[in-house]
Amino acid sequence: MNDFNDFAHTGPGTVAGRYLRKFWQPVYHLKDLPAGRAVPIRVMSENFTLYRGEDGTVHTTAFRCPHRGMQLSAGWVEGNSLRCFYHGWKYDASGQCVEQPAEERSFADKVQLRTYPTEEHLGLIFAYLGDGEPPPLPRFPEFEAGPGMFEWSSYVRRCNYFQNIENSFDNSHVGFVHRGHGDAYNGMSDRPIITTTENEWGIAVNVRRVSGVERTTYFGMPNVYYMYALAEEGERGWIRSIMWWVPIDDTSHVNYWVRRLPLVGEAAEEYKQRAESRQKRRFHGDVADDVLAGREHRLDLDLTQTHMVNFQDDVAEVGQGAIADREHERLGRQDEGIIFLRKIWSRELRALEEGSPLTGWERPPGMVPTPRDQAELLTAKGR
Ligand code: FES
Numbered sequence: 001m002n003d004f005n006d007f008a009h010t011g012p013g014t015v016a017g018r019y020l021r022k023f024w025q026p027v028y029h030l031k032d033l034p035a036g037r038a039v040p041i042r043v044m045s046e047n048f049t050l051y052r053g054e055d056g057t058v059h060t061t062a063f064r065c066p067h068r069g070m071q072l073s074a075g076w077v078e079g080n081s082l083r084c085f086y087h088g089w090k091y092d093a094s095g096q097c098v099e100q101p102a103e104e105r106s107f108a109d110k111v112q113l114r115t116y117p118t119e120e121h122l123g124l125i126f127a128y129l130g131d132g133e134p135p136p137l138p139r140f141p142e143f144e145a146g147p148g149m150f151e152w153s154s155y156v157r158r159c160n161y162f163q164n165i166e167n168s169f170d171n172s173h174v175g176f177v178h179r180g181h182g183d184a185y186n187g188m189s190d191r192p193i194i195t196t197t198e199n200e201w202g203i204a205v206n207v208r209r210v211s212g213v214e215r216t217t218y219f220g221m222p223n224v225y226y227m228y229a230l231a232e233e234g235e236r237g238w239i240r241s242i243m244w245w246v247p248i249d250d251t252s253h254v255n256y257w258v259r260r261l262p263l264v265g266e267a268a269e270e271y272k273q274r275a276e277s278r279q280k281r282r283f284h285g286d287v288a289d290d291v292l293a294g295r296e297h298r299l300d301l302d303l304t305q306t307h308m309v310n311f312q313d314d315v316a317e318v319g320q321g322a323i324a325d326r327e328h329e330r331l332g333r334q335d336e337g338i339i340f341l342r343k344i345w346s347r348e349l350r351a352l353e354e355g356s357p358l359t360g361w362e363r364p365p366g367m368v369p370t371p372r373d374q375a376e377l378l379t380a381k382g383r
């Protein structure tokens with residue numbers, strides 16, 4: 001396999017890894033990292049330290065202390081600086097060492113901790129882990145405009161991230177893997193007309209149904225998905241969502257999902273309560289493990305629960321193996337979206353390898369997915 005067809009390996013030095021590092025990636029949920037705390041994170045097979053200063057600002061640094069290699073997340077946040085647990089060397093927000101308590105003659109000015117551009121947006125912490133000047137952080141201002149609330153979720157899936165990206169282009173699995181999910185998914189049986197086109201941000205997927213209902217979803221290069229998704233069980237309609245698939249390493253990845261709900265005040269409070277009780281009632285298990293080990297055949301679990309979609313995709317994607325074999329596939333007509341996606345990725349990786357200019361993906365402000373049908377949008381009343 002040519003390196004530019006290898007999307008799966010993203011460690012330092014790999015072609016796909018170098019490519020992904022040219023884009024800001026979400027690395028944590030802001031709500032999970034209180035001010036004054038440091039945590040270890042792993043992204044694309046590399047470890048880093050993430051911390052929030054006492055003023056709430058976010059910082060990403062190298063994983064280990066330049067002195068003798070202590071894991072820095074075990075240390076202390078002081079103001080906007082980070083102090084190592086082992087011998088107390090202290091690094092300011094720029095990574096400059098500013099204190100070496102045990103050294104009689106400090107050489108702190110000669111010691112630098114590597115830091116990475118870090119910003120927050122939509123309740124997520126984004127880091128730029130590549131070399132050189134980062135591009136501006138892509139923003140989604142329409143998510144912040146007007147009244148409404150955010151909802152966040154995340155899951156780790158134990159397979160390569162690219163399997164999940166490809167799955168989002170895999171239209172034929174929906175009516176099969178998720179066949180029990182009522183109108184939304186059974187609707188797939190009317191053989192939609194799917195058109196995939198390249199645009200300024202990545203790929204638009206337009207789905208037109210016999211009923212005349214049309215829906216456009218956007219895939220932003222290299223690993224973002226912007227769409228309307230079915231609301232949680234017990235809720236009504238479709239909600240605007242953005243998600244990112246970020247490699248932890250080559251055989252696991254994390255999905256960051258942000259939703260925007262047009263709910264405020266009492267309606268927002270009620271939604272949160274329903275969400276909490278859903279969470280408690282939910283099945284929490286590892287369907288993929290059980291099914292793939294042959295202990296259970298649980299694809300027919302209670303399919304009325306929206307979150308089961310995730311478990312079903314889990315079985316399907318983990319079931320392709322930790323890293324899917326793309327050299328011995330038999331692709332069909334229904335796989336055109338996947339082929340289209342791979343062509344664009346290959347083209348960019350080849351350009352990177354050859355030192356040719358890369359496409360400067362940018363989302364025009366008006367590029368916002370269209371809902372499945374206006375009437376079906378989640379509303380504050382009438383669940
Ligand atoms: S290892 Fe960090 S101060 Fe010594």
Ligand SMILES: [Fe+2]
Pocket residue numbers: 167173174177178309312313
């Ligand atoms: Fe799916």
